[in-house]
Amino acid sequence: MEPTPPDLPPEPDRKLPAWAILLMVVGGVIVIAGGICVALVVTL
Amino acid sequence: MTVGTHDLFVVLGVIAAFIVLWIRGKPLRGRGMASLVAGGLFTGAVFAKLGTGWQYLARSDDPTLLGLWLEGGQSVLGGLAGAYLGVVVTKKVIGYQGSTGDWFAPAVASGLAVGRIGCFLTEQIGTPTALPWGITVSPEVAATMPYCPSCALGVPMHPSFLYEIVFHVVALVLLIRFAGRLAVPGGVFKLYLLAYAVFRFGVEYVRDNPDLAWELSGSQIFLLITVPIATAVYLWKRHTTPPLALEAAR
Numbered sequence: 215m216e217p218t219p220p221d222l223p224p225e226p227d228r229k230l231p232a233w234a235i236l237l238m239v240v241g242g243v244i245v246i247a248g249g250i251c252v253a254l255v256v257t258l
Numbered sequence: 259m260t261v262g263t264h265d266l267f268v269v270l271g272v273i274a275a276f277i278v279l280w281i282r283g284k285p286l287r288g289r290g291m292a293s294l295v296a297g298g299l300f301t302g303a304v305f306a307k308l309g310t311g312w313q314y315l316a317r318s319d320d321p322t323l324l325g326l327w328l329e330g331g332q333s334v335l336g337g338l339a340g341a342y343l344g345v346v347v348t349k350k351v352i353g354y355q356g357s358t359g360d361w362f363a364p365a366v367a368s369g370l371a372v373g374r375i376g377c378f379l380t381e382q383i384g385t386p387t388a389l390p391w392g393i394t395v396s397p398e399v400a401a402t403m404p405y406c407p408s409c410a411l412g413v414p415m416h417p418s419f420l421y422e423i424v425f426h427v428v429a430l431v432l433l434i435r436f437a438g439r440l441a442v443p444g445g446v447f448k449l450y451l452l453a454y455a456v457f458r459f460g461v462e463y464v465r466d467n468p469d470l471a472w473e474l475s476g477s478q479i480f481l482l483i484t485v486p487i488a489t490a491v492y493l494w495k496r497h498t499t500p501p502l503a504l505e506a507a508r
């Protein structure tokens with residue numbers, strides 16, 4: 215196994231699936247930006 | 259100004275934070291950055307909403323979930339605590355062993371500096387002041403700020419959110435200047451959070467937030483409870499973490 219260069223952070227054991235990341239990012243923005251979300255829905 | 263103005267700057271703050279993290283956290287790309295950002299953003303958003311949601315529930319005669327979402331506001335302190343917790347939990351989930359705080363610190367400072375512009379434009383300004391930089395608002399603007407008790411008086415007020423924006427901009431410069439200069443991994447981020455906690459406790463006195471108890475605002479009471487606990491946990495972890503593990507995290 216090749217050693218990790220000292221200036222690089224360690225690799226995580228695993229990564230979250232892309233759909234989970236997308237869900238959390240979109241969900242987070244929806245939670246904190248209610249006014250914008252409503253404006254978007256009304257506009258569209 | 260409307261609710262949309264505040265939300266717009268919240269989203270711009272999130273975007274600014276992500277851009278700074280993308281630039282400053284280059285080594286973290288492809289090594290869990292997306293997972294950590296998603297975990298921190300979601301938990302931070304939920305806690306930010308919970309941090310002020312209780313105020314909406316207290317003042318509303320007919321509270322609804324929609325009203326809580328649209329009018330419940332967001333708490334920076336709740337968001338910070340939630341985002342921190344979210345990143346810690348995500349690190350456990352993905353099995354990430356390293357320290358990430360020093361990459362997140364400049365991103366958080368830039369996000370808060372931008373996000374606070376929305377607060378300055380839509381929320382209560384501050385307590386009355388005779389200082390030359392005190393600002394007044396017109397009766398028309400005052401009418402759009404229902405929770406600004408000093409606005410209607412027509413007197414100069416402390417621009418409390420501008421103080422906070424200056425704090426985060428100065429912090430951003432210092433965080434970039436001194437990144438990686440502390441021996442403790444994540445130490446720069448923790449120092450920034452501690453400095454912000456102390457600053458925020460002080461700025462609450464000129465912000466015109468209502469007292470919750472003992473002549474202290476809700477934010478001040480939150481800080482009085484959480485800062486000693488967070489400091490104790492940090493010192494305990496430092497004391498109980500083997501020196502080799504600390505070395506590996508650097």
